[in-house]
Amino acid sequence: MKxxxxxxxxxxxxxxxxxxxxxxxxxxxxxxxxxxGTGVVTISVLCISSLYNLFSYDEFYHxxxxxxxxxxxxxxxxxxxxxxxxxxxxxxQIIALIYLLILGGLNDDGIGSMAGSLLIQIYTxxxxxxxxxxxxxxxxxxxxxxxxxxxxxxxxxxxGLLEKLQILYTFxxxxxxxxxxxxxxxxLCASIKISTAFLRKKEY
Numbered sequence: 001m002k003x004x005x006x007x008x009x010x011x012x013x014x015x016x017x018x019x020x021x022x023x024x025x026x027x028x029x030x031x032x033x034x035x036x037g038t039g040v041v042t043i044s045v046l047c048i049s050s051l052y053n054l055f056s057y058d059e060f061y062h063x064x065x066x067x068x069x070x071x072x073x074x075x076x077x078x079x080x081x082x083x084x085x086x087x088x089x090x091x092x093q094i095i096a097l098i099y100l101l102i103l104g105g106l107n108d109d110g111i112g113s114m115a116g117s118l119l120i121q122i123y124t125x126x127x128x129x130x131x132x133x134x135x136x137x138x139x140x141x142x143x144x145x146x147x148x149x150x151x152x153x154x155x156x157x158x159x160g161l162l163e164k165l166q167i168l169y170t171f172x173x174x175x176x177x178x179x180x181x182x183x184x185x186x187x188l189c190a191s192i193k194i195s196t197a198f199l200r201k202k203e204y
Contacts, residue, residue: 001076001083004067008084011057012050019046031103037113039103040096044117047092048124051085055128055137064202074200075192081129082192089121119180124148126187130195133202 023042030038058064067077093114100110127147131140 001072001080004072004077004080005084005087008054008081009087011054012084012088015050015053016046027099036100036103037109039099040110040113040117043092043096043099044121047088047121048128050088051125051128052137054081054084055132059136059138064199075196078129078133078192078195078199082125082188082195085125085129089118089125092121093118119184122184122188123151126184126191130191130198133195133198 023039023046026042027039030036070077096114096117097106100106100114128140128144131143131147134140135143
């Protein structure tokens, strides 16, 4: 399992190297125009792109077929991918934090950008991984867009309605944070279980 995680990390490292110089250039520009939050979002997008690339590599090299001969259970293979993406998210958040510190953008807006990007990363992983195991990264593109875009539209609608009714700010912040974390934890467990079931039933 550790070998699978290392393989994912090394594969993602190649993509990140090609993006370093462009990010530094645009990162400086965003800092100069007072929009460090844009850099944080870009870091988040690059992290999510690395997950897409991992599944693209799997499809191109037929990696799923090779994993069937490894002395690992299907659940371990699935958990390795979730762990890999979890490490990528952690690293991307550290980079975002350093980026904000360098540009002096570690204020309420900067912290909000980090929190928002973190939620997007986690939710995207929860959605993408099971769909990729079921349909593949190419065939599942439309479904990704629906599963990722529709809930955000619903959430924005609910938040807008609560603001209009002046109810949103009556909820204490700790309650909201705990509710979001609990929902993510339940969704993550369900995502892992579904991914494992899809991969176990996959025919080669």
